[in-house]
Amino acid sequence: MSQKITASTLRIGKRYRAERVDDNYDAIVIGSGIGGLTSAALLSQMGQKVLVLEQHYTAGGFTHAYERNGYEWDVGVHYIGDMGRKSTGRGLFDYISGGKLEWAEMDPVYDRIILGDEQFDFVSGKENFKDSLKQQFPDEADAIDQYVELVLKTGKFMGNISQLKAMPNMMGKLMSLSSKNKLPDYALDTSYNVLKGLTDNEKLIAVLCGQWGDHGCPPKESTFLMHALIAGHYFNGGFYPVGGASKIAETIIPQIQASGGDVFTYADVEEILVHKNTAVGVKMVDGHCIYAPTVISNAGVVNTFSRLLPQAVSDKLGYAQKATALERSMSHVGMYIGLKGTAEELQLPKTNLWIYLDQHHDKNVAALRADPNAPLPLVYVSFPSAKDPDFQRRYPGRSTIEIVSGPCDYEQYRQWADKTWGKRGDDYEALKQDLSDRMLAALYKQMPHLEGKIDYSEVSTPLSTSHFCRYEHGQAYGLAHTKDRFEQDWLKPATKLPGLYLTGQDVVSCGVVGALMSGMIAAMSVVGLRGAGELLKKIKSGVVI
Ligand SMILES: Cc1cc2nc3c(=O)[nH]c(=O)nc-3n(C[C@H](O)[C@H](O)[C@H](O)COP(=O)(O)OP(=O)(O)OC[C@H]3O[C@@H](n4cnc5c(N)ncnc54)[C@H](O)[C@@H]3O)c2cc1C
Known part of the structure; x- marks a missing residue:
């Protein structure tokens, strides 16, 4: 095995220097994960000048890729679902990448679950998925049919709940009372308990839970909601970005630059600046202060509320305690x-x-x-x-x-x-x-x-x-995807501090598309109800400035 190590060269984004930063941004985004880049690109499409600050040497967060010794690897993008058809995720990716991000389909068998010496294939296409499992579990045909329908039904709730997170407080609360938006109790029960209600076949349950690593909680700890989001996400197969994961940031950044904005790397934010009970900008580790009327944090809620927001403000608003009390993934x-x-x-x-x-x-x-x-x-x-x-x-x-x-x-x-x-x-x-x-x-x-x-x-x-x-x-995966997490109604883009918003995997759920969605609802929260309508129209039309 050769051990001579040559340096990593893949770099997306511009290196930060205080003198390279303008002084008239409409919004600052802390972190260039997919949630941050999505919010930035969408606000840019609404004519805002957005600055993205990333502490790492390359942009993308978990979607970054790196190169060493003549090889390139991605870090947190192994496969993404629903990119082969007209889905919300695909439409959003097309829009923020100006149609430049391309997807390659994996093998029809996207996941192979291996339990000891036995193996079970997850095959692309709802009917193929069921047929493949029924061949190996012929006595469980009804349970398999019911499982697939339950996964699809449960996943739909999350779409509605995500949209509500973008609504102004009172409106969001009122709409959440509608039965169409209310999570059924079973959704926050464990995956194991819900599956046990469908079948007593422990091996089938273990196979169906075979993607638990995608959200990080084994079957007796995970919520069925998160299980369903992941399982349903891949029913139409797995996709990979053509050119590797770094293409994600590389194709989105030009849309941010088109409105005068930029994405800086080596740009370490030390603190969110607060004046008169409003977020007004950020202070960098080098002491440079940058001001903007909107600050969006993609740094995760624990970092945002226990490191970046001044302690006294975070304590007063109750965020420090809430964020640190939640389990990490x-x-x-x-x-x-x-x-x-x-x-x-x-x-x-x-x-x-x-x-x-x-x-x-x-x-x-x-x-x-x-x-x-x-x-x-x-x-x-x-x-x-x-x-x-x-x-x-x-x-x-x-x-x-x-x-x-x-x-x-x-x-x-x-x-x-x-x-x-x-x-x-x-x-x-x-x-x-x-x-x-x-x-x-x-x-x-x-x-x-x-x-x-x-x-x-x-x-x-x-x-x-x-x-x-x-x-x-x-x-x-940021916060653990436990029942407790899904019961936190403050995990949404608008915070109690005017001017401060959240984006990224802690807002909706982990996964590239979960964080992508958080980026969209964060942008919708920033531009308000009327702006959100306009933004959605633009996304649907697919026309990029
Ligand atoms: C091993 C692994 C495999 C995965 N595989 C898949 C997969 O196959 N498919 C899938 O859909 N999902 C996968 N995921 C999950 C997915 O990658 C993440 O859920 C998603 O990318 C998170 O995006 P985010 O917007 O929350 O930002 P993150 O990617 O978490 O990025 C946040 C960014 O903020 C920056 N930051 C933090 N603090 C500061 C600061 N003070 N100043 C400046 N910058 C700061 C960080 O450096 C980071 O770049 C995987 C994750 C992991 C870890």
């Missing part, structure tokens, strides 16, 4: 692998593998929480170079694999948190080596022909996520 370890040879030569599929020890998801997670040396309960494998039809043009004769495993306990890594990235010492490297061995063992069990083929690999830990995306415990 799981953190994870990742493995980024480079191989010589094309996807075809290496027989890399356009299907994600979800490798589980057996059907006992919750028990296996509990065992790992009790002992970090216990077998890894979830090893997820993605083959981005196989999914991206443009990869061979950029990296001829090369391929990549990504592995995600978890959940991890941040406490296990805290002792190295203050050490510099890349120089955390031999004990940290030994821990990463051990994780690498364990993840590769799971991969080789499924694909023994890959043994000896790896040219380069590296492991990320929750410290990497914390360093690059600023989640203090390296959490993958």
Whole structure:
């Protein structure tokens, strides 16, 4: 295995310097995740001049990609649903990217759930999905039909609830009383309990919950609502951005620049400036202050209310306590692998593998929480170079694999948190080596022909996520998607502080499309009811300025 490491070169956005910043922005967005970029692009389409400030060296948040040693990997974009048809998400992506973002469909089998020695395929298309499962569970045909209908019905509630989050307070409250907008009780029950109501077949339940890593809560902890959002999102298959994940930020930024705005990287915001009980701008880590009548935070609610907003303001409005009381989502370890040879030569599929020890998801997670040396309960494998039809043009004769495993306990890594990235010492490297061995063992069990083929690999830990995306415990999905979280009616774009808005995965849900939607409703909140109507019309017409 070659270990000579060459630097990462993929950089989207302009490097921040105080003197490069104008003094007449209409809005400032803290963070360039998909929620932040979406809000910025939509406000720009409404004629606003928007400044996006990103602390990392490249824009995109979890949608960024990086390059090292002649390979490129994405970080938080393995597959996105509903990009092959006229969906709200696809329409929004088309609009904010000026039609420049293209999508490649994965294999019809988008996810393969592996429980020990058995495997089950999730096939694109509602009927294909059901047929494939019915072949393996012939006695469960009714339960499978009912499951699919329940997933689709439940997912629809979230669309309505998201729209209500953009409404002015009183109107939103009144409309939430309508039965069409009220979540049924079962939606916030656990996925396991709801599925148990459909079938007693524990293996089928484990298979249907086989994407739990997409939101981070195993079946007895997750809400059925979140389960349904994810499962339904992929019923029409999985899609990958042509040219890799970095194309997302790269194609959106020109729309922000078209109205005079910009996206700066290495732009670390230290504080949200408040004057006369109103957010009026931000102070950068270098001390430079930038003013605008609207400040939108994409930094996550914990960062926003416990780090960025002055403590006294956050306490007075009750946000500091609320944000810190909520559970954080799981953190994870990742493995980024480079191989010589094309996807075809290496027989890399356009299907994600979800490798589980057996059907006992919750028990296996509990065992790992009790002992970090216990077998890894979830090893997820993605083959981005196989999914991206443009990869061979950029990296001829090369391929990549990504592995995600978890959940991890941040406490296990805290002792190295203050050490510099890349120089955390031999004990940290030994821990990463051990994780690498364990993840590769799971991969080789499924694909023994890959043994000896790896040219380069590296492991990320929750410290990497914390360093690059600023989640203090390296959490993958912001706030945990538990019942408690979905009951917080303050998780919406407009805050109690005039001028301050929220966007990103903590507002609606995690997932690229969840954060994309939050970006839309944040922009709608900023422009008000009449502006929101105009904005929606523009999005539907697809005409970009
Ligand atoms: C391993 C992994 C795999 C995933 N796979 C998928 C997938 O296959 N499909 C899918 O749909 N979703 C996936 N997701 C989830 C998805 O990527 C995220 O939910 C989504 O991208 C989050 O977007 P966001 O708008 O909340 O912003 P984030 O991506 O969280 O970005 C927030 C940004 O704010 C910046 N920031 C924070 N504080 C400051 C500050 N003080 N100053 C300046 N900038 C600041 C951060 O640096 C960061 O760039 C995955 C996530 C992970 C971790």
